[in-house]
Amino acid sequence: MCGIIGYTGNKDVTEMLLDTLEMLEYRGYDSAGIAVSDTDGKIRIVKCAGRVKELRHLFGSSQINGNSGMGHTRWATHGGVTDQNAHPHRYGHITLIHNGIIENYRELKEKYQLQDMLNSETDTEIVAGVINHFYNGDPLDAIRKSVVKLKGTFALVIMFDDFPDTIFAIRNVSPIVVSSSNEGNVLASDVAAVCQFSKEYFVLPELHTIVMNRECVLLYDLSGECVEPDILTADWELGQNGKGGFPFYMEKEIMEQPEVIQKTIEGRIVNGLPFFSKDEVTDEILKECNRICVVACGTAMHAGLVGQVLAQSVLGIHMDVELASEFMYADPVIDDQTLVIAISQSGETIDTLEALKYAKRAGAKTLSIINVRGASIARESDYVIYTYAGPEVAVASTKAYTTQLSVLYLLTARMALVRGVLNEGEVRTFISELQRTPEMVDQVLQKRDQIHKMARRVLDARDTFMIGRGLDYSILLEGSLKLKEISYIHSEAYASGELKHGTIALITDKTPVVAMVTQSRLKDKEMSNIREVCSRGAKVMLFTRESFQISGMDEWSEVFELPDMQDLFMVLPASVALQLFAYYVSADKGYDVDKPRNLAKVVTVE
Ligand code: F6R
Numbered sequence: 253m254c255g256i257i258g259y260t261g262n263k264d265v266t267e268m269l270l271d272t273l274e275m276l277e278y279r280g281y282d283s284a285g286i287a288v289s290d291t292d293g294k295i296r297i298v299k300c301a302g303r304v305k306e307l308r309h310l311f312g313s314s315q316i317n318g319n320s321g322m323g324h325t326r327w328a329t330h331g332g333v334t335d336q337n338a339h340p341h342r343y344g345h346i347t348l349i350h351n352g353i354i355e356n357y358r359e360l361k362e363k364y365q366l367q368d369m370l371n372s373e374t375d376t377e378i379v380a381g382v383i384n385h386f387y388n389g390d391p392l393d394a395i396r397k398s399v400v401k402l403k404g405t406f407a408l409v410i411m412f413d414d415f416p417d418t419i420f421a422i423r424n425v426s427p428i429v430v431s432s433s434n435e436g437n438v439l440a441s442d443v444a445a446v447c448q449f450s451k452e453y454f455v456l457p458e459l460h461t462i463v464m465n466r467e468c469v470l471l472y473d474l475s476g477e478c479v480e481p482d483i484l485t486a487d488w489e490l491g492q493n494g495k496g497g498f499p500f501y502m503e504k505e506i507m508e509q510p511e512v513i514q515k516t517i518e519g520r521i522v523n524g525l526p527f528f529s530k531d532e533v534t535d536e537i538l539k540e541c542n543r544i545c546v547v548a549c550g551t552a553m554h555a556g557l558v559g560q561v562l563a564q565s566v567l568g569i570h571m572d573v574e575l576a577s578e579f580m581y582a583d584p585v586i587d588d589q590t591l592v593i594a595i596s597q598s599g600e601t602i603d604t605l606e607a608l609k610y611a612k613r614a615g616a617k618t619l620s621i622i623n624v625r626g627a628s629i630a631r632e633s634d635y636v637i638y639t640y641a642g643p644e645v646a647v648a649s650t651k652a653y654t655t656q657l658s659v660l661y662l663l664t665a666r667m668a669l670v671r672g673v674l675n676e677g678e679v680r681t682f683i684s685e686l687q688r689t690p691e692m693v694d695q696v697l698q699k700r701d702q703i704h705k706m707a708r709r710v711l712d713a714r715d716t717f718m719i720g721r722g723l724d725y726s727i728l729l730e731g732s733l734k735l736k737e738i739s740y741i742h743s744e745a746y747a748s749g750e751l752k753h754g755t756i757a758l759i760t761d762k763t764p765v766v767a768m769v770t771q772s773r774l775k776d777k778e779m780s781n782i783r784e785v786c787s788r789g790a791k792v793m794l795f796t797r798e799s800f801q802i803s804g805m806d807e808w809s810e811v812f813e814l815p816d817m818q819d820l821f822m823v824l825p826a827s828v829a830l831q832l833f834a835y836y837v838s839a840d841k842g843y844d845v846d847k848p849r850n851l852a853k854v855v856t857v858e
Pocket of ligand 1: 598604855
């Protein structure tokens with residue numbers, strides 16, 4: 253969480269920082285601020301609560317001229333959303349921005365008697381105070397002495413009054429990447445932000461300090477030794493066309509799904525069979541495990557739930573799907589025969605990262621399914637499979653989810669082959685159904701006006717239920733999360749057979765119900781459950797498949813027919829339909845669909 257940028261070079265820094273903060277705003281958008289070293293070598297701070305556009309407004313037509321500076325977009329952890337709590341913070345000679353949480357900030361405040369000079373309620377200002385306490389003219393020494401006192405996670409970017417054109421940074425867990433180019437040197441929380449200068453970058457190693465000025469970038473370990481960074485090359489194309497003519501990134505990203513699913517699967521299918529040789533995933537790890545455990549959060553965890561149905565129904569292998577934030581506190585049973593799969597779009601979600609590290613310590617083999625190249629979770633994993641969703645800017649995940657699912661189908665097929673569960677012919681049939689998904693998803697997109705019409709039915713609802721069984725229930729968990737997070741309508745996904753054990757008491761004519769019926773063996777039971785809610789006055793919006801030809805259509809408020817696929821594959825078209833449903837509700841309610849309140853795209857606090 254929190255977007256970070258630091259730059260020193262020959263560009264006009266104010267404009268560059270504001271432009272980059274706009275790009276990083278999806279990391280947090282409570283407040284924004286910059287610090288710039290002006291032409292007199294004085295560090296000047298401009299910051300406010302609100303979006304980057306409000307920060308830009310503060311400058312009017314004037315700027316602070318200078319070539320070095322840093323910027324921050326905030327997702328509040330300590331202290332409310334106020335101008336004072338916005339970063340950068342200043343204490344004595346130190347100006348500082350921070351991503352992360354300092355757990356022992358109260359003790360530090362007392363130990364170094366910082367209270368009298370504090371202007372904010374943040375843990376960040378305390379860190380500036382601690383560095384100021386240790387500063388006696390040597391920035392590196394002050395940083396080293398300070399960070400060993402900090403408990404928690406941090407990415408700190410620091411400017412010292414005495415060295416106004418030098419940017420210092422250090423991190424623990426929270427990411428910082430660094431890049432150099434003819435135009436200057438830059439560091440940021442995201443690879444996408446440094447890629448605007450150069451495709452070559454390096455990840456700041458934990459507890460190493462970067463010292464960066466216009467001429468050079470130097471990297472030091474905690475003992476003060478200068479070390480060489482490991483240079484990586486980003487194969488990450490920034491979307492050049494912004495929203496591509498759509499009102500929101502979310503709509504653009506939903507519409508991109510046929511293409512990115514295709515991109516994710518095509519290079520991994522040879523002669524109709526799945527291969528992960530280019531990803532360097534060995535058949536041994538797929539063959540030798542006797543248990544699989546997925547760790548992930550939110551939407552990525554919902555992808556895991558679909559993977560669980562695939563693993564159990566196709567492979568007959570036990571799979572647990574764990575909320576990453578709960579994983580290590582549940583005393584999980586894992587050993588060297590367990591394959592732990594971490595699923596994450598950003599590859600930076602700290603709960604997932606910590607769960608993965610825990611699993612590694614317990615001896616498990618680890619594989620991650622990640623969208624952002626070179627992200628922390630990818631670096632920690634034994635094996636990585638990248639999704640090719642491209643940059644996902646909208647906070648609500650859409651194309652990352654469907655590409656994660658595509659990888660899980662491929663992985664199931666490869667495991668079935670190498671474990672001898674399916675023969676080559678059966679695997680080819682499975683894969684050819686997977687290859688139909690881009691076309692089937694496209695068919696849903698073509699009928700999006702119908703989904704828009706259904707969405708209008710829930711605009712005024714306070715509560716909704718989404719009901720289904722089996723795989724339909726897994727799909728609805730994700731559909732319900734989408735609706736909640738961007739439309740602020742309370743939505744509960746419920747296993748429809750379970751309603752009668754209590755929750756049906758909440759169903760009235762004021763609770764619209766979304767029902768999903770795509771699974772042949774569950775159809776009749778699901779229809780009975782739907783009739784039960786209709787009898788309590790609920791208006792039902794039914795998503796089903798063309799071939800089911802549900803009778804008594806006029807009983808339902810609206811029906812959307814999904815294109816037919818084999819049962820296991822209905823997840824993809826059905827999920828896209830629910831993404832569109834949530835999207836239209838949010839857009840019609842007039843919300844900022846891409847930046848829902850209280851959220852951030854990359855969650856780097858536990
Ligand atoms: C919801 C959403 C979140 C993320 C979750 C994990 O639309 O995007 O639930 O799925 O925060 O993020 P990643 O996938 O980056 O680990």
